[in-house]
Amino acid sequence: MSTNAAPPDRIPQDRPKADAFLHVKDLRVHFPTDDGVVKSVDGLSFSLERGQTLGIVGESGSGKSVTSLSIMGLHAEGTAEISGQVVLDGDSLVGASAEHVRQLRGKKMAMIFQDPLSAMHPYYTVGHQIIEAYRVHNNVSKQVARKHAIEMLDRVGIPQPTSRVDDYPHQFSGGMRQRAMIAMALSCDPELLIADEPTTALDVTVQAQILDLIRDLQQEFNSAVIIITHDLGVVAELADDILVMYAGRVVEYASAHEIFTAPQHPYTWGLLGSMPRLDRERAERLMPIKGTPPSLINVPSGCPFHPRCSYAHLTGGASETERPELVEITPRHNLACHLSTQDRQRIWEHDIKPKL
Amino acid sequence: MTQTPGDSATAHPRTSGDSEDLLVVTDLQKYFPIRRGLLQRQVGAVQAVDGMTFNVRRGETFSLVGESGCGKTTTGRLLTRLLTPTDGTILFEGRDITHLSAGKMRPLRRDVQMIFQDPYGSLNPRHTVGTIVGAPFHLQNVKTEHGTKRTVQELLELVGLSPEHYNRYPHEFSGGQRQRIGIARALALKPKLIVADEPVSALDVSIQAQVINLLEDLQNELGLTYVTIAHDLSVVRHMSDRVAVMYLGKMVEIADRTPLYERPMHPYTVALMSAVPIPDTGRRTKRDRIRLEGDVPSPINPPSACRFHTRCWKAQEICSTIEPPLAELAPGHRVACHFPENLTDLPLPKVLDRDPAAPQDKPRDSA
Numbered sequence: 001m002s003t004n005a006a007p008p009d010r011i012p013q014d015r016p017k018a019d020a021f022l023h024v025k026d027l028r029v030h031f032p033t034d035d036g037v038v039k040s041v042d043g044l045s046f047s048l049e050r051g052q053t054l055g056i057v058g059e060s061g062s063g064k065s066v067t068s069l070s071i072m073g074l075h076a077e078g079t080a081e082i083s084g085q086v087v088l089d090g091d092s093l094v095g096a097s098a099e100h101v102r103q104l105r106g107k108k109m110a111m112i113f114q115d116p117l118s119a120m121h122p123y124y125t126v127g128h129q130i131i132e133a134y135r136v137h138n139n140v141s142k143q144v145a146r147k148h149a150i151e152m153l154d155r156v157g158i159p160q161p162t163s164r165v166d167d168y169p170h171q172f173s174g175g176m177r178q179r180a181m182i183a184m185a186l187s188c189d190p191e192l193l194i195a196d197e198p199t200t201a202l203d204v205t206v207q208a209q210i211l212d213l214i215r216d217l218q219q220e221f222n223s224a225v226i227i228i229t230h231d232l233g234v235v236a237e238l239a240d241d242i243l244v245m246y247a248g249r250v251v252e253y254a255s256a257h258e259i260f261t262a263p264q265h266p267y268t269w270g271l272l273g274s275m276p277r278l279d280r281e282r283a284e285r286l287m288p289i290k291g292t293p294p295s296l297i298n299v300p301s302g303c304p305f306h307p308r309c310s311y312a313h314l315t316g317g318a319s320e321t322e323r324p325e326l327v328e329i330t331p332r333h334n335l336a337c338h339l340s341t342q343d344r345q346r347i348w349e350h351d352i353k354p355k356l
Numbered sequence: 357m358t359q360t361p362g363d364s365a366t367a368h369p370r371t372s373g374d375s376e377d378l379l380v381v382t383d384l385q386k387y388f389p390i391r392r393g394l395l396q397r398q399v400g401a402v403q404a405v406d407g408m409t410f411n412v413r414r415g416e417t418f419s420l421v422g423e424s425g426c427g428k429t430t431t432g433r434l435l436t437r438l439l440t441p442t443d444g445t446i447l448f449e450g451r452d453i454t455h456l457s458a459g460k461m462r463p464l465r466r467d468v469q470m471i472f473q474d475p476y477g478s479l480n481p482r483h484t485v486g487t488i489v490g491a492p493f494h495l496q497n498v499k500t501e502h503g504t505k506r507t508v509q510e511l512l513e514l515v516g517l518s519p520e521h522y523n524r525y526p527h528e529f530s531g532g533q534r535q536r537i538g539i540a541r542a543l544a545l546k547p548k549l550i551v552a553d554e555p556v557s558a559l560d561v562s563i564q565a566q567v568i569n570l571l572e573d574l575q576n577e578l579g580l581t582y583v584t585i586a587h588d589l590s591v592v593r594h595m596s597d598r599v600a601v602m603y604l605g606k607m608v609e610i611a612d613r614t615p616l617y618e619r620p621m622h623p624y625t626v627a628l629m630s631a632v633p634i635p636d637t638g639r640r641t642k643r644d645r646i647r648l649e650g651d652v653p654s655p656i657n658p659p660s661a662c663r664f665h666t667r668c669w670k671a672q673e674i675c676s677t678i679e680p681p682l683a684e685l686a687p688g689h690r691v692a693c694h695f696p697e698n699l700t701d702l703p704l705p706k707v708l709d710r711d712p713a714a715p716q717d718k719p720r721d722s723a
Contacts, residue, residue: 059560059561059562060560159650173651174424175651176651203423203424203587203652204423204587204589204628204631204632205423205627205628205631205648206423206651207631207633208630208631208632208633208645208647209647209648211633212645212647230560230561231633232561232635233632233633233634233635234633235635236633236634236635236636236637237633237634256637257637260635260636260637261637270562271561271562272635273565274561274562274564274565275561275565275590275635276565276568276590276591276593276594276595277590277593277594277634277635278589278590278593278617278629278632278634279634279636281614282593282594282613285569285572286565286568286569286594287565288562288563288564288565288566288569289562289565290566292530292532292533292563293560293562
């Protein structure tokens with residue numbers, strides 16, 4: 001752990017508001033291994049209200065999936081050291097008993113995984129899995145639960161739900177399987193839905209259907225949604241706020257509009273500049289971020305992005321030694337970067353913005 | 357690079373005047389038999405690729421796009437003759453390679469190489485990088501001026517790796533680096549044509565950009581021709597000169613990059629493009645997205661006539677009875693559809709094989 005004391009967050013949602021539906025403060029998830037401690041998540045803070053969507057964006061090894069598993073309490077006993085606060089509707093999850101979290105899973109919070117084929121049990125029918133989830137949290141008969149399962153399958157757009165409810169996961173196509181998993185996740189009307197790369201494994205036309213479905217269901221159930229992805233197009237479509245993660249930390253956290261129109265972190269610039277665009281005539285050359293993502297065992301000192309940052313030299317050495325704190329630079333726009341406001345705005349206006 | 361004499365490593369900038377066809381593909385077909393029973397009788401076939409016709413010009417990047425099951429990967433393997441077509445012809449530099457035996461094909465493998473999608477599965481984990489990239493020289497018995505090792509190290513540098521990586525094993529590298537190793541291997545014998553099957557889809561966004569830039573640089577430097585197979589329409593727009601859209605084994609549209617992306621004509625292409633999420637919050641809720649219903653049908657029993665008619669919002673009866681031919685509706689822009697989108701007022705060529713009773717081809721209102 002860094003020698004700095006946990007930095008005081010100056011995000012407006014810092015003080016646990018009574019009405020912040022989901023509040024995460026300074027979440028740290030470390031995995032001790034023989035090679036060292038893997039610091040998958042190292043100081044994550046955010047808030048989310050019902051009816052809102054948060055997009056967590058990052059590449060492999062940024063810690064985004066570990067974050068969602070931590071919120072859901074899905075890490076195996078004894079593997080992860082979790083500290084910090086996760087408060088869901090007033091209920092504190094970090095340090096809560098496994099049984100308590102299990103009661104909340106499905107009912108209060110549910111997750112959609114990236115690969116439905118490996119996330120669903122291959123030996124049980126889809127209907128059985130939905131019914132099981134429903135009956136854990138609702139004291140109803142099998143018939144009532146089955147009727148509900150069929151309704152959910154219909155709601156997510158699976159044709160012939162009365163017969164498909166008795167099919168096995170492998171009998172569905174990729175898109176239909178993902179819909180079935182969404183039906184399972186939503187069967188108990190959870191207030192928080194976490195979607196971890198829900199469409200990465202799907203074709204683009206099916207992806208569009210699934211994203212539309214998630215959006216429609218969110219409006220209908222007024223759920224809070226966290227969508228985790230590396231695809232900036234997906235978060236542009238769905239997210240109200242976006243949190244950019246790098247090496248287990250938040251580098252930028254702002255509204256989606258701000259992230260796309262006025263991003264302020266060099267990593268965010270790098271991500272936006274390295275994406276080819278469908279809607280534009282071809283740029284001369286993509287602007288990749290040099291280097292490769294860091295190991296989470298040997299996270300670079302100071303700012304973890306500094307070895308790959310083209311502007312690290314402007315910070316007078318701070319980026320190599322001091323970890324930048326997440327501060328609010330403009331209302332509801334939070335940034336962890338050592339660049340001075342002047343330098344940053346100059347670089348944005350002259351170097352980055354014209355090329356994006 | 358030091359290699360056998362007579363190599364021609366000059367770049368071939370593409371100009372319309374002296375472009376020639378490196379690859380001419382006509383009515384390419386690949387059906388995979390489905391066998392049942394004790395006697396393994398053929399009861400049906402997966403019609404993976406069904407009647408693809410296209411040319412690839414020297415020095416260009418030609419892309420095949422489509423979703424799962426459209427046959428693009430199979431087409432790529434047919435072009436490199438990792439598979440044998442069940443019908444149709446492939447001409448490489450004017451020579452018919454469709455049914456060449458393995459022995460006759462072997463020398464041609466110097467000229468046609470493949471980059472695979474999976475950087476983890478396409479490298480032998482028990483071989484060092486030096487062995488992997490050096491294998492083509494041994495297999496083809498190619499002697500180099502300063503020895504294979506030196507040439508391999510030069511190749512590693514060419515793709516942005518370090519010569520010291522010669523003795524390392526694949527598991528010591530990241531996905532992006534492994535993909536570079538695969539590229540170095542494909543370049544070893546200075547091929548003329550590289551078929552790149554989803555070369556960047558398994559990589560992180562920031563690494564994708566590095567590899568895309570690398571592929572472009574290599575193309576300019578070495579005069580390579582690429583056939584790219586991809587599903588990511590944004591990457592394809594960036595990399596390609598010409599693009600062909602596939603659906604269920606058929607080519608539904610083929611055009612130069614800009615006309616295809618700015619004025620797609622086949623309804624499937626239009627739907628495909630409207631489905632891609634754009635990183636622009638301004639276009640969020642009010643997108644005129646076309647929602648396709650359902651899933652792609654099975655290639656074992658594809659829909660009759662136009663294979664897209666079961667999901668097409670413009671489908672009429674003719675679409676299920678008469679297969680639309682691939683017709684040139686704008687210069688260099690061929691579409692297989694009875695009711696294409698985005699038509700201009702140009703008069704249609706007479707070659708269209710149309711049922712005279714069918715409705716005339718005024719563009720219909722799109723969904």
